[in-house]
Amino acid sequence: MIEILLAVLLGILAGIITGLIPGIHVNLVSAILLSLSGFFLGFVDVVTLSVFIISMAVIHTFLDTIPSIYLGAPDTESAMGVLPGHRMLLQGRGYEAIKLTVIGSYGSLLFVIVLAPVLVFLMSTVQPILQPWIGWILLSIVVWMTLKEKKRMLAAFLFLLSGALGLTVLNLGVKQPLFPMLSGLFGLSTMLISLNEKVNIPPQKIRAGLPLQKRQMFASVGVAGFVGSLVGFFPGVGPAQAAVIGSQFLRGGNKNFLILVGGLSTANMVASMVTFYTLDKARNGAIVAVRVLLEEIALGQFVLFLIVALIAGSAGVVLTLFFARRFAFWLQKVKYAWLCLFVIVLILVLVPVISGWLGVAVLVVSTATGMIAPLTNVSRSQAMGCLLLPVILWFLL
Amino acid sequence: MVMHDKTMLRLALLTSIVGVAMLFAYSEKFVVNEQTISRLDELPEGQEVDVTGVVLRVTDLDTVLFMEIAEEKVERVTVVLFKDRNVTVSEGDFVRVVGSLEEYEGKPEILANRLELK
Numbered sequence: 413m414i415e416i417l418l419a420v421l422l423g424i425l426a427g428i429i430t431g432l433i434p435g436i437h438v439n440l441v442s443a444i445l446l447s448l449s450g451f452f453l454g455f456v457d458v459v460t461l462s463v464f465i466i467s468m469a470v471i472h473t474f475l476d477t478i479p480s481i482y483l484g485a486p487d488t489e490s491a492m493g494v495l496p497g498h499r500m501l502l503q504g505r506g507y508e509a510i511k512l513t514v515i516g517s518y519g520s521l522l523f524v525i526v527l528a529p530v531l532v533f534l535m536s537t538v539q540p541i542l543q544p545w546i547g548w549i550l551l552s553i554v555v556w557m558t559l560k561e562k563k564r565m566l567a568a569f570l571f572l573l574s575g576a577l578g579l580t581v582l583n584l585g586v587k588q589p590l591f592p593m594l595s596g597l598f599g600l601s602t603m604l605i606s607l608n609e610k611v612n613i614p615p616q617k618i619r620a621g622l623p624l625q626k627r628q629m630f631a632s633v634g635v636a637g638f639v640g641s642l643v644g645f646f647p648g649v650g651p652a653q654a655a656v657i658g659s660q661f662l663r664g665g666n667k668n669f670l671i672l673v674g675g676l677s678t679a680n681m682v683a684s685m686v687t688f689y690t691l692d693k694a695r696n697g698a699i700v701a702v703r704v705l706l707e708e709i710a711l712g713q714f715v716l717f718l719i720v721a722l723i724a725g726s727a728g729v730v731l732t733l734f735f736a737r738r739f740a741f742w743l744q745k746v747k748y749a750w751l752c753l754f755v756i757v758l759i760l761v762l763v764p765v766i767s768g769w770l771g772v773a774v775l776v777v778s779t780a781t782g783m784i785a786p787l788t789n790v791s792r793s794q795a796m797g798c799l800l801l802p803v804i805l806w807f808l809l
Numbered sequence: 810m811v812m813h814d815k816t817m818l819r820l821a822l823l824t825s826i827v828g829v830a831m832l833f834a835y836s837e838k839f840v841v842n843e844q845t846i847s848r849l850d851e852l853p854e855g856q857e858v859d860v861t862g863v864v865l866r867v868t869d870l871d872t873v874l875f876m877e878i879a880e881e882k883v884e885r886v887t888v889v890l891f892k893d894r895n896v897t898v899s900e901g902d903f904v905r906v907v908g909s910l911e912e913y914e915g916k917p918e919i920l921a922n923r924l925e926l927k
Contacts (some may be wrong), residue, residue: 577829583836601821608812728864770835777828783821787814806841 439697668789
């Protein structure tokens with residue numbers, strides 16, 4: 413018992429590191445841990461090691477919005493949150509933006525845990541029925557998204573260009589290909605445009621209260637929990653694509669969208685445990701590691717993991733708000749231009765380390781592609797074509 | 810220096826289109842298969858693979874079976890299967906292998922946990 417609690421605690425500490433530093437993904441740590449598992453298993457059993465991984469992965473989904481929103485350096489899961497979050501930061505409402513993602517994360521965590529038995533049932537019955545249709549569903553969402561744009565031709569062009577980029581990058585053999593691609597498309601491109609416009613970060617308001625409409629909040633949490641879990645059933649579809657799907661069903665602007673983005677990654681993480689339990693499939697790196705360690709998951713272990721997720725998530729709320737307040741305070745002391753340059757240099761150092769020199773080429777091309785949407789007033793969701801087009805083609809071809 | 814939005818857009822479009830074309834030319838293959846898709850889930854090495862192909866060579870030891878199989882694109886890969894019961898595979902058989910992708914002496918290798926004769 414003490415071992416398990418210690419594993420949860422250490423997982424939380426590790427999750428703080430992976431969440432706050434851009435580019436360090438849970439999957440990377442899980443893969444390293446797995447390669448060292450022979451050593452660790454000399455001291456602890458497989459369940460304790462799995463608890464550590466799950467605790468780390470869940471807390472990561474809370475904290476990763478901080479570098480996304482404050483620095484514009486996103487992970488896959490929170491890439492779609494960069495723009496609205498960063499916009500709020502430039503209005504002095506960065507803390508509020510983070511808080512909204514925390515509400516989403518915690519709300520959808522509770523949603524998935526409470527509905528876990530229903531999800532187990534849904535997954536085993538609905539998944540086989542939906543599987544042949546998922547390509548068409550995604551395609552219709554993309555068409556709908558493009559028809560809503562004012563400049564439809566341009567939007568379609570950007571979607572296809574990003575899609576071609578995604579397909580090419582996935583075939584390049586680059587390690588962790590999504591890191592340079594998404595950092596370029598959603599992070600670096602935002603930084604360069606802000607630098608050119610000479611924007612400044614105003615003093616950040618840290619308010620304890622947050623005016624929210626109850627109905628809209630519950631709707632956002634519900635959509636996040638439902639769509640986040642649903643995409644967990646299918647290969648290749650993750651929180652980033654889910655954000656595009658979910659945003660088509662939401663009204664009410666930035667606030668609800670941020671709740672959605674926060675919620676999707678957490679819901680998806682917890683739902684991937686359900687996928688593992690019911691379908692014996694691993695949909696993300698953390699669960700791959702757990703699956704390799706455990707081989708089979710028993711009901712008791714599944715329930716234990718849900719409890720671990722709940723503990724880690726509760727700690728996530730406190731820790732994310734704590735770091736968000738701290739960083740908001742520090743951000744006011746630095747010039748925005750310097751901050752942007754710091755992040756650009758950080759990404760330029762991390763990309764060759766994580767993805768090699770070819771990764772730098774991917775970063776440059778992705779940054780250029782990412783700049784097209786804001787410069788032409790087309791929705792940035794179109795750039796998600798990089799992840800959506802390969803999946804649509806795979807399901808349809 | 811402030812760059813005009815139009816200049817920036819032209820530069821971005823040019824870099825993007827030329828860049829995608831160059832990366833495309835550089836990529837050795839251009840396919841959408843299960844492995845491409847699993848990269849979207851950012852699965853680390855040791856990821857699950859599922860390949861189907863013709864058996865080119867079999868080395869059957871007591872407890873372990875090594876195979877060379879050619880996939881439909883005629884790409885060779887070594888498959889290792891630790892046997893828990895008697896398994897017979899002959900060259901020329903068409904098999905489906907589900908397992909994890911590992912690296913052995915710098916070369917990719919599939920550690921099979923399921924083998925189906927087609």
